[in-house]
Amino acid sequence: MTLTLMIQGTTSDAGKSVTVAGLCRVFKRRGLKVAPFKPQNMALNSAVTPEGGEIGRAQAVQAQACGLLPHTDMNPVLLKPNSDTGAQVIIHGKALSNMDAQDYHNYKKRAMSAVLTSHQRLCEQYDVVVVEGAGSPAEINLRANDIANMGFAEAVDCPVVIVADIDRGGVFAHLVGTLELLSATEQARVKGFIINRFRGDIALLQPGLDWLEERTGKKVLGVVPYIHDLHLEAEDAINKQQCVSEQAIKIAVPVLSRISNHTDVDVLRLHPQVDLCFIGKGEAIPPCDLIIIPGSKSTRRDLDYLRSNNWDSDIQKHLRYGGKVLGICGGFQMLGKAVHDPQGIEGDAGSSNGLGFLNMETTLGSEKTLRQVSGKLIASDAKISGYEIHAGISSGPALDRPFANLHTHNDGARSDDGQIIGSYLHGLFDESETRNELLRWAGIAKVDELDYTSIIESNIDRLADCLEAHLDISELLKT
Template identity: 60%
Template sequence: MILPDGLMIQGTTSDAGKSITVAGLCRLLHRRGMSVAPFKPQNMALNSAVTAEGGEIGRAQALQAFACDLAPHTDFNPVLLKPSSDQRSQVIIHGQVVSELEAQTFGSIKALAFDRVLESYRRLQQQYDVVLIEGAGSPAEINLRARDIANMGFAEAVNCPVVLISDIDRGGVFAHLVGTHDLLSPSEQNRIKGFIINKFRGSLDLLQSGLDWLETYRNKPVFGVLPYLPHLKLDAEDAIQVDEQDHRGNIEIKVPVLSRISNHTDFDPLRWHPKVNLTFVPPGSSLGKADLIIIPGSKNVRAELTLFRQQGWDHDLQRHLRFGGKVLGICGGYQMLGRSVSDPMGVESTAGSSEGLNLLPIDTELRPNKQLKQITGTFSLGTMHGKITGYEIHCGVSTHQEPLKSFSQLNDQFGDHYPDGAVSDCQQIFGTYIHGLFEHPEFLSSLLQWVSGERVQSINWNQIRMQELDRLADCFEEHLNIDALLKLSMDQES
């Protein structure tokens, strides 16, 4: 079956379910034997992944690629914006940093990137039977309409049909759907071919009168009502999910929520491990008692050092270490554990230098050229050794003047071999540039043993991720009118 057009999923709000819906449909169509690929014209997120060619894309598109049994590719997300402050974003096009945009010049993104977006989409159309397209935020943002490349601006340019999704769990689902529809231009309204309602709880009979009204009022079908799926263990696009963990293991792990925390999906295998109780600690709260404190990555490391001290977390960390606790820093968190972080060219913020937490004997300099690598290698942690896999995304280069025990020995996809990270002499602290560490079962088991002193059974996170994608696809098979959606995407008149 050849599907010549893309099908675009747009949402009434951020976090309405666009990313998960595209992932589930990708998995469903792939299981039906179709050649399918995900696509998001423009993403704004601090969770990202590295492609085999050394590019960077949104984490959600990497998950969607996984659902299609594809390796992540920069064409799946040609434009990625990574905010370093409320007024500034790094612009990544086809996987590489090309610019920094201030808020007042954000309108230039269309001129800067839209041709590249269309290039990627056309390449995917030539390679796959169907391209499932994810919008960004809401298409009804009046102030962004003239320079939109992520929602209707893209859909109008490529003439693709749109399905609008809304999250009923937020409340006001009919107002969201009708209000969003009515704020669009006549041609954009015509492009919306129907609706999906997400995260419904309870008996569908109680919703039926509203569905009938919506279909009559707008003369467009509801393609399905998706039930709320509890404990869905899939990568979040950006927002931290803190309300899903349904267990309290005996290994206490705390993660301070930095202002520009990045790749917090690193912690999903820990968050869902039955022996772990992982807590994201927001500003205003103490890190408190823990077996392990993990300092995550960030898009603005020097600003995070200021925040860390303002919150008193540096004192919490020292008290934690005095009582024998363990500390791990990942990427920006690793840099923070060192003696200094300098940014002479203003890569992440204003140029300058900041004192680190002085827990590892390294100094970091931020440089414009970002390191984007997929890695394999071996690690050494206390008496434990083993294999690791993961990826690197960082601008900093960390050096040391005195002998240093490395955490790992790595090989990247370009054939380079090098040491990574550092382990303290006291064996309580280590840091690394590697993201995705906990997805490797051997390392996850070793880490938890290092923390608890007990042998802990591991979990295979990639296997769990695929099981969850199949669970999602099964749900869509049952609750969505897939044949109608396929017919829609085949309609040359859309």
């Protein structure tokens, strides 16, 4: 009989994704066949599965912790916000439509069917399914037709563990308050609590733990210490931690209002020769060697956002002084002369002037390109691999100078003067040969090697070691 264990949190970013990833590796080490599962995910960081479906980035990392390839059943419902009130709804890896909040709320009963179908398929293949909730189960306005938290747990009758981040402060209020706002049946299925990111002497916390167990009748299943310098690709939040050396080149990444797949630059943040900074609203892009314009879920809106921050002027000045610019996916589309959205795929129908640095135009359409790709760079024959997630098709003379030759098609464009590169490929820095070539292009004479896969694996193992040491794993595995 498959054990389904659900990890819910008192808040967003309480540590659900990380806890699930760590537990997946712990259970795998114990010889169990384990898979991650998130019924509903709202995130702009996504991954493409081998079968060409789209899921949340966090579930791809959790799959890696299990030693599995990612699959659409691991995240059957993905919501990608394209405005403050609407999102693209993706079911079993394929875009269904754009819906506003009320429309999606009415659609949830049908979405639950997809969720339960995927969960059942996983249960038929694995010993343990570790489920990640979304946000908080105590969001009263979202309780009706819930598929992300207790609504799912009640439907499949699984135990729940609630995680809270003590580093935020108010951890006991978070846990007691969350539990109090649940129904009697929901409270009954809570096995206990995990307190995350603790710093200090555990003895000073013990009176609070004793009080919490007495007050709630629930076990504290462990207190996880703050793990310094832990690197796992984020579900959505931008990690601004930097690793800088004196020999570093400077890379600036403007944070667009609908930035997507900013995990593309994670490996650069870890590189000892790179000083990478994210540029926020109202900040000027500082003098640097390379500007990376990242992906966007709403390219035309983010062109307006980019201009409202005067980043277009900053980029023009940067190019005049000989700097380099790389546009990825939506950022690549922005480099052209225009972006057309005649069907209103990403917002209101219409067209927007691009930055005009590349002689091409992009038209958005209803068919989304989702595929894993590989090939070689045109300029150096270096290996490149990555994945495409985009609704647009670009055309124009700029594409006659492609960036990469993939096995099925050419990708991207290079400017005549060599200062500008555009590519549709997410994850292009993960491949060491391409990363080294791009860093040389940006200004590093001799690039140090960096094994990004080993870094991720070692961080997952370090996380699992920590959970093994500080959680009651045997209690978690009890049905």
